[in-house]
Amino acid sequence: DTEVTQTPKHLVMGMTNKKSLKCEQHMGHRAMYWYKQKAKKPPELMFVYSYEKLSINESVPSRFSPECPNSSLLNLHLHALQPEDSALYLCASSPYIRLNTGELFFGEGSRLTVL
Amino acid sequence: AQKVTQAQTEISVVEKEDVTLDCVYETRDTTYYLFWYKQPPSGELVFLIRRNSFDEQNEISGRYSWNFQKSTSSFNFTITASQVVDSAVYFCALSEANTNAGKSTFGDGTTLTVKP
Numbered sequence: 001d002t003e004v005t006q007t008p009k010h011l012v013m014g015m016t017n018k019k020s021l022k023c024e025q026h027m028g029h030r031a032m033y034w035y036k037q038k039a040k041k042p043p044e045l046m047f048v049y050s051y052e053k054l055s056i057n058e059s060v061p062s063r064f065s066p067e068c069p070n071s072s073l074l075n076l077h078l079h080a081l082q083p084e085d086s087a088l089y090l091c092a093s094s095p096y097i098r099l100n101t102g103e104l105f106f107g108e109g110s111r112l113t114v115l
Numbered sequence: 116a117q118k119v120t121q122a123q124t125e126i127s128v129v130e131k132e133d134v135t136l137d138c139v140y141e142t143r144d145t146t147y148y149l150f151w152y153k154q155p156p157s158g159e160l161v162f163l164i165r166r167n168s169f170d171e172q173n174e175i176s177g178r179y180s181w182n183f184q185k186s187t188s189s190f191n192f193t194i195t196a197s198q199v200v201d202s203a204v205y206f207c208a209l210s211e212a213n214t215n216a217g218k219s220t221f222g223d224g225t226t227l228t229v230k231p
Binding site: 106 | 148150152157158159160161162165167206210212218219221222223224
């Protein structure tokens with residue numbers, strides 16, 4: 001079983017809705033990531049948090065708003081999404097603070113459908 | 116710029132066959148890290164191995180083995196005596212230590228199907 005827990009596993013939302021994806025890890029990792037994955041494609045990096053501070057924002061549209069309330073939690077707030085935002089959203093954490101150097105531990109993802 | 120190529124889009128084998136998944140990478144950095152991840156139908160990417168650019172030693176873990184060759188910029192993955200549970204998408208990834216901080220480049224993945 002993964003030690004990175006994501007909720008909800010499935011989410012269907014309309015374009016005017018506001019929803020949030022949640023990610024939790026208790027491995028003491030201080031680097032946390034959001035990835036987006038479309039079907040039959042590799043994961044695409046969205047955001048990276050290091051010590052609860054946003055380190056990387058991969059030019060993601062503002063309708064995606066990340067939040068890291070503490071070292072164990074990572075949220076992704078969604079507002080006014082488009083149908084093309086439908087994808088699998090993966091959270092990951094890493095024990096390596098020097099970004100890039102270590103392996104990532106992924107959750108099972110939240111499968112988002114935007115109608 | 117960093118780049119990872121997994122030329123095999125799909126591979127299908129029969130159980131107990133050996134199978135090799137290819138990964139070729141490009142980087143200008145002298146210090147870099149290579150990874151393999153497995154993504155079963157459940158969706159979660161599972162870390163399999165990490166290798167840094169200074170360690171060309173091949174590695175074996177049970178039925179899995181990895182062949183890292185800097186001379187050909189390759190990091191290939193072999194599954195011996197494949198099993199149905201090995202069916203998944205396998206991603207090779209590259210991270211540069213000195214550039215593109217925080218960004219791992221993933222290959223497009225190889226879908227492995229192991230038939231009983």
